[in-house]
Amino acid sequence: MPAAEKAPQTLYDKVFQAHIVDEKLDGTILLYIDRHLVHEVTSPQAFEGLEVAGRKVRRPDCTLATTDHNVPTTSRKALKDIASFIQEDDSRTQCVTLEENVKKFGITYFGLSDKRQGIVHVIGPEQGFTLPGTTVVCGDSHTSTHGAFGALAFGIGTSEVEHVLATQCLITKRSKNMRIQVDGELAPGVSSKDVVLHAIGKIGTAGGTGAVIEFCGSVIRSLSIEARMSICNMSIEGGARAGMVAPDDITFEYLKGKPLAPKYGSEEWNRAVAYWKSLRSDPDAKYDIDVFIDAKDIIPTVTWGTSPEDVVPITGVVPDPDTFATEGKKAAGRRMLEYMGLVPGTPLEEVVVDKVFIGSCTNSRIEDLRAAAAVVKGKRIASNIKRALIVPGSGLVKDQAEAEGLDKVFTDAGFEWREAGCSMCLGMNPDILAPKERCASTSNRNFEGRQGAQGRTHLMSPVMAAAAAIVGKLADVRKISQFNGSPHIEASVEPTPTASGKAHPDERIESDDHEKEALADQPEDSSPQVNTSVTRSGGGVSAGLPKFTVLKGIAAPMEKANIDTDAIIPKQFLKTIKRTGLGSALFYEMRYSAPGVENPDFVLNREPFRSAKIIVCTGANFGCGSSREHAPWALNDFGVKSVIAPSFADIFFNNSFKNGMLMIPIQSKEDIERVHAEAVAGREVEIDLPNQLIKDADGNTLCSFDVEEFRKHCLVNGLDDIGLTMQLEDKISDFEQKMSRETPWLDGSGYLKRKGVGGKLAVKAAPVPKTNRGDVKTEPLEW
Numbered sequence: 001m002p003a004a005e006k007a008p009q010t011l012y013d014k015v016f017q018a019h020i021v022d023e024k025l026d027g028t029i030l031l032y033i034d035r036h037l038v039h040e041v042t043s044p045q046a047f048e049g050l051e052v053a054g055r056k057v058r059r060p061d062c063t064l065a066t067t068d069h070n071v072p073t074t075s076r077k078a079l080k081d082i083a084s085f086i087q088e089d090d091s092r093t094q095c096v097t098l099e100e101n102v103k104k105f106g107i108t109y110f111g112l113s114d115k116r117q118g119i120v121h122v123i124g125p126e127q128g129f130t131l132p133g134t135t136v137v138c139g140d141s142h143t144s145t146h147g148a149f150g151a152l153a154f155g156i157g158t159s160e161v162e163h164v165l166a167t168q169c170l171i172t173k174r175s176k177n178m179r180i181q182v183d184g185e186l187a188p189g190v191s192s193k194d195v196v197l198h199a200i201g202k203i204g205t206a207g208g209t210g211a212v213i214e215f216c217g218s219v220i221r222s223l224s225i226e227a228r229m230s231i232c233n234m235s236i237e238g239g240a241r242a243g244m245v246a247p248d249d250i251t252f253e254y255l256k257g258k259p260l261a262p263k264y265g266s267e268e269w270n271r272a273v274a275y276w277k278s279l280r281s282d283p284d285a286k287y288d289i290d291v292f293i294d295a296k297d298i299i300p301t302v303t304w305g306t307s308p309e310d311v312v313p314i315t316g317v318v319p320d321p322d323t324f325a326t327e328g329k330k331a332a333g334r335r336m337l338e339y340m341g342l343v344p345g346t347p348l349e350e351v352v353v354d355k356v357f358i359g360s361c362t363n364s365r366i367e368d369l370r371a372a373a374a375v376v377k378g379k380r381i382a383s384n385i386k387r388a389l390i391v392p393g394s395g396l397v398k399d400q401a402e403a404e405g406l407d408k409v410f411t412d413a414g415f416e417w418r419e420a421g422c423s424m425c426l427g428m429n430p431d432i433l434a435p436k437e438r439c440a441s442t443s444n445r446n447f448e449g450r451q452g453a454q455g456r457t458h459l460m461s462p463v464m465a466a467a468a469a470i471v472g473k474l475a476d477v478r479k480i481s482q483f484n485g486s487p488h489i490e491a492s493v494e495p496t497p498t499a500s501g502k503a504h505p506d507e508r509i510e511s512d513d514h515e516k517e518a519l520a521d522q523p524e525d526s527s528p529q530v531n532t533s534v535t536r537s538g539g540g541v542s543a544g545l546p547k548f549t550v551l552k553g554i555a556a557p558m559e560k561a562n563i564d565t566d567a568i569i570p571k572q573f574l575k576t577i578k579r580t581g582l583g584s585a586l587f588y589e590m591r592y593s594a595p596g597v598e599n600p601d602f603v604l605n606r607e608p609f610r611s612a613k614i615i616v617c618t619g620a621n622f623g624c625g626s627s628r629e630h631a632p633w634a635l636n637d638f639g640v641k642s643v644i645a646p647s648f649a650d651i652f653f654n655n656s657f658k659n660g661m662l663m664i665p666i667q668s669k670e671d672i673e674r675v676h677a678e679a680v681a682g683r684e685v686e687i688d689l690p691n692q693l694i695k696d697a698d699g700n701t702l703c704s705f706d707v708e709e710f711r712k713h714c715l716v717n718g719l720d721d722i723g724l725t726m727q728l729e730d731k732i733s734d735f736e737q738k739m740s741r742e743t744p745w746l747d748g749s750g751y752l753k754r755k756g757v758g759g760k761l762a763v764k765a766a767p768v769p770k771t772n773r774g775d776v777k778t779e780p781l782e783w
């Protein structure tokens with residue numbers, strides 16, 4: 001590893017610095033990616049792009065795929081194959097497409113018949129695929145989960161998935177450093193989920209924008225790895241790019257014996273641990289934002305509204321929006337209460353619940369299930385609870401829980417015991433809420449329609465969800481259960497012996513067996529091959545990026561803050577395997593009052609805004625939430641090429657530029673209000689990118705704006721950045737050789753073997769005959 005720089009560094013600085021392949025004067029950085037997780041929702045268009053351009057996956061040994069979002073969580077006893085198992089056409093197409101792609105590109109894949117299948121953020125850590133000090137990406141916003149290991153892990157969009165598949169690198173820039181220090185001791189019944197909900201309530205959903213959060217302090221240090229994962233998982237709900245925890249003995253203990261971690265006790269393990277121990281922030285390292293939380297202020301927490309920042313202690317009441325600070329917040333609060341069917345002043349413990357969901361990448365690990373089972377044991381769910389689901393995060397978690405008899409505890413109490421998947425976290429599979437049903441949920445997002453159209457979600461910890469199931473209302477778990485401490489404190493240090501006396505499932509199957517299983521699970525003919533002559537129509541991937549210089553058109557005014565990507569394009573439209581055709585579904589829930597019936601109040605249903613090319617939003621944090629690139633695709637397909645707002649969520653911002661769209665952050669209130677006034681008046685607005693000016697219809701300047709040089713360059717010239725990165729092949733392979741020498745454990749091991757000898761890659765980046773967006777011969781390539 002490079003010697004530490006003189007200036008004191010944070011954990012984030014250290015991991016980031018160690019992965020820089022190339023740095024430009026304007027701060028644009030080519031970052032090497034060690035680990036790439038792939039799932040069925042955000043990858044089809046990326047693989048299609050590779051195929052059209054005749055590109056290969058550069059590092060199949062650093063790539064791991066599974067299906068999780070679309071899969072039903074019903075029994076798999078009769079499973080023959082995924083195509084006959086999934087009833088819903090679009091879900092089936094996405095899953096089958098992933099199977100075809102892993103076969104075509106030679107990627108290790110855990111399918112439904114493999115015990116290691118599960119939610120992508122559960123299986124990576126479980127396999128030891130996630131390691132301290134690595135860079136980890138996935139086309140999924142909750143990739144932040146993996147930061148619990150001291151990895152720099154963040155979500156990316158589909159264009160970036162394609163970029164990483166082709167180059168194993170990403171174009172990015174440095175983030176700000178943010179520190180959330182939680183000191184003291186958690187009170188009995190308070191768990192890591194309460195810590196993170198409390199923190200988000202404090203900083204807000206945009207509090208971490210542009211930053212990587214390091215969680216530290218005595219509370220974090222005392223938590224198990226699984227509890228740290230729950231916290232890092234929800235960093236994205238705090239608007240951050242990633243969350244991280246410095247690795248320590250608890251981390252190393254967890255990694256011992258994991259199939260893809262260096263073999264415990266080997267020379268490589270010792271070398272790795274020595275390096276991992278260096279991954280701590282230097283004592284005098286500087287943070288751009290510092291937040292302190294005293295553990296004694298955290299009590300079991302639930303959400304009341306439709307944003308994860310709307311938190312309240314379970315002992316509280318539904319807040320009154322009239323007491324909120326601004327008119328905008330009051331209006332938003334009233335809408336939320338109407339949506340949630342709540343009346344201000346109602347004690348939370350009086351709110352009646354219909355369904356309970358214990359699962360998701362936040363809380364579906366073995367400790368979560370143990371903690372919930374301890375609350376449930378010997379009790380029955382309340383008679384008003386229509387369904388209570390326990391959905392283990394992976395097949396291995398399910399096995400372990402069954403070995404400990406937890407499944408019996410749950411089913412005796414009236415819960416359903418399901419197979420692994422994302423399930424009711426987001427209704428892309430059959431597990432959904434009916435309209436107006438209220439759910440006590442251990443997931444991470446309570447957006448409108450998240451768990452099903454018009455469904456009402458309250459986020460909380462597993463023990464709190466278990467308590468809600470027993471009581472039939474939102475409930476204070478401390479009243480129905482005894483605790484000796486936090487449900488998650490250091491629980492992973494001493495592996496709990498299983499009821500059946502078996503070892504932990506991660507250790508149960510030797511690597512070789514894993515390898516056999518992996519091979520058995522590959523769809524037939526799994527040798528990698530790329531058909532270089534294919535050009536599919538309708539996907540939009542081969543059309544070339546149109547150049548963006550001057551855009552003049554109608555601008556639609558919006559005023560709401562935190563417009564999330566679930567609102568821009570809801571989950572049911574993520575099942576496409578194309579980039580086009582989503583325009584009619586843009587802002588679906590707000591735009592239509594019933595299928596095919598327009599809501600006349602929604603701005604895009606009124607003239608002249610039906611033909612808007614620009615959106616001017618005065619509310620901050622546009623595009624927060626999920627990493628779905630479907631959000632910019634839907635805007636683009638509708639005809640909107642640019643959004644002007646006070647601030648944007650990071651992943652959405654990146655995704656938009658990759659599609660030739662211009663996102664303009666304008667912080668000055670006066671400036672944005674001037675542009676907003678033109679929009680409200682229905683007059684055209686002009687965006688002049690080369691001169692970085694926004695003008696009115698007559699050409700008078702309304703304000704100027706900033707844009708990063710590299711992004712501007714790509715937009716103005718319509719450049720494909722994968723092609724640009726591939727020009728840096730020498731630098732990338734030099735970097736890989738250095739990594740192979742210094743951190744050899746990062747080259748695929750176990751069933752993810754690096755092909756080739758002596759550090760030479762068997763899979764070489766192919767010369768590019770054609771990019772996925774245009775012809776390389778006619779595109780300028782230098783930047």
Ligand SMILES: CC(C)[C@H](C(=O)O)[C@@H](O)C(=O)O
Pocket residue numbers: 041042069139140141142155426574625626627628629
């Ligand atoms: C489907 C995927 C793009 C999405 C995400 O990025 O988060 C999903 O996992 C979610 O939780 O909304």
Ligand code: SF4
Pocket residue numbers: 068069119120140142360361362421422425426443444
């Ligand atoms: S947040 Fe939900 S839908 Fe997204 S990856 Fe996690 S479990 Fe799946």
